[in-house]
Amino acid sequence: MQELDDYIDKVKSLPPAPRILPELLTLLRQDDVDSDRVVKLIAFDPAITAAVLRLCNSAYFAGASPASDLQEAVTRLGFKQVYQLVAAVTGSKMLGPAQKGYGIDSGELWEHSVVAAVAAQLIAKSCGDSENESVAFTATLLHDIGKIILAEALEHIYEELVENSQNQQTPLIETEKRLLGVQHAEIGGHLLARWNFPPNIVSAVWHHHEPAGAQPHEKLAAYVYLGNMVSYFMGFGYGHHAFAMRGRTDALDILNLKPECLPDYMIKTFEQLQLVQSLVKINS
Numbered sequence: 001m002q003e004l005d006d007y008i009d010k011v012k013s014l015p016p017a018p019r020i021l022p023e024l025l026t027l028l029r030q031d032d033v034d035s036d037r038v039v040k041l042i043a044f045d046p047a048i049t050a051a052v053l054r055l056c057n058s059a060y061f062a063g064a065s066p067a068s069d070l071q072e073a074v075t076r077l078g079f080k081q082v083y084q085l086v087a088a089v090t091g092s093k094m095l096g097p098a099q100k101g102y103g104i105d106s107g108e109l110w111e112h113s114v115v116a117a118v119a120a121q122l123i124a125k126s127c128g129d130s131e132n133e134s135v136a137f138t139a140t141l142l143h144d145i146g147k148i149i150l151a152e153a154l155e156h157i158y159e160e161l162v163e164n165s166q167n168q169q170t171p172l173i174e175t176e177k178r179l180l181g182v183q184h185a186e187i188g189g190h191l192l193a194r195w196n197f198p199p200n201i202v203s204a205v206w207h208h209h210e211p212a213g214a215q216p217h218e219k220l221a222a223y224v225y226l227g228n229m230v231s232y233f234m235g236f237g238y239g240h241h242a243f244a245m246r247g248r249t250d251a252l253d254i255l256n257l258k259p260e261c262l263p264d265y266m267i268k269t270f271e272q273l274q275l276v277q278s279l280v281k282i283n284s
Contacts, residue, residue: 001190003181004182004190007149007150007153007180007187008191008194010152010153011148014149015093015094017194017195017196018094018195020041020042020048020086021086021087021197022197024038024041024083024086025083025138025198027041028079028080028134028135033079035071035074035075036071038074038079038082039070039071039074042070048085048086048089048090049070052074052082052085052086053070053073055081055085056072056073056076056077061076080133084137087137087141088141091110091113091141092110094145095109095110095141096109099147099148100151100155101147101151101152102147102151102154104147104151109144109147109148112144112236112237113140113141113142113144113231115236116141116143116227116228116230116236117137117138117140117141117227118137118227118269119226119227119230119265119266119269120140120224120226120227120228121134121136121137121140121223121227122268123255123257126261126265127219127255127256127257129219132220132223135201136223139201139205139208139223140208140223140227142188142192142201143185143188143204143208143228144184144188145188145191145192145205146187146188146189147184149184149188150176150182153180157179161175161179164179171209173209185205185206185208186206188205188206189203189207190202190206192205199217200217204217204220204223208221208224209225210250211224211225212250221251222255223255225251226251226252226255226257226262229251230269231269233262
């Protein structure tokens with residue numbers, strides 16, 4: 001673990017810990033959520049408060065009269081919708097900047113991550129796992145958070161990263177491990193553990209390239225894995241594409257799904273993107 005801590009501690013521009021998300025996740029697990037507690041958690045963040053009010057008063061959600069305060073907006077939208085918005089606003093701050101070490105332009109990592117998160121949430125819903133829809137969204141939204149840590153280390157060897165991936169035809173995580181001794185999934189999982197995210201999200205991010213290794217949270221890791229794949233299949237990739245995106249049947253097996261279902265998830269994800277894209281733009 002010390003090697004992972006060393007990489008994290010060396011980053012010059014590490015984003016602040018999104019403390020509000022773990023706390024909201026704790027509330028989300030409760031059967032009867034007190035809206036007052038939700039309001040108190042988000043009221044001191046002006047960007048989130050503005051986003052919640054703007055979403056509530058948008059054409060998609062607007063009622064007979066506009067909501068004038070945060071309490072009313074939270075009540076109208078419902079906690080799950082508010083949580084997704086908070087995750088979107090928080091994630092855009094962390095994942096929006098360019099990551100030169102991976103050849104990722106501004107906005108590309110965020111776009112890939114949010115499309116993957118929508119797909120993972122839809123997959124969880126289709127599997128009848130309504131309790132974990134928001135958790136699947138969160139874990140998948142943050143699945144590549146480790147790349148903002150390793151990007152600095154990779155900047156000076158980016159050409160070597162591309163060359164190794166092309167010559168060896170190996171997945172990116174194998175090339176990272178060979179060149180740096182660590183890979184982005186384990187760095188991401190360790191970072192989220194330091195930020196006090198729950199163990200299921202930590203494990204799902206850590207093992208999102210090998211869901212079977214996330215036991216007892218392999219179902220959540222499988223949602224993340226498949227959401228990631230659907231995002232790539234839909235064309236929401238980024239950086240160089242020299243490394244192979246190898247499909248793994250174990251993710252489908254864990255969820256008792258067939259490969260034939262993936263095109264349907266792609267269609268459903270496209271249908272959901274209009275709302276999610278409006279969430280992303282709210283903070284701009």
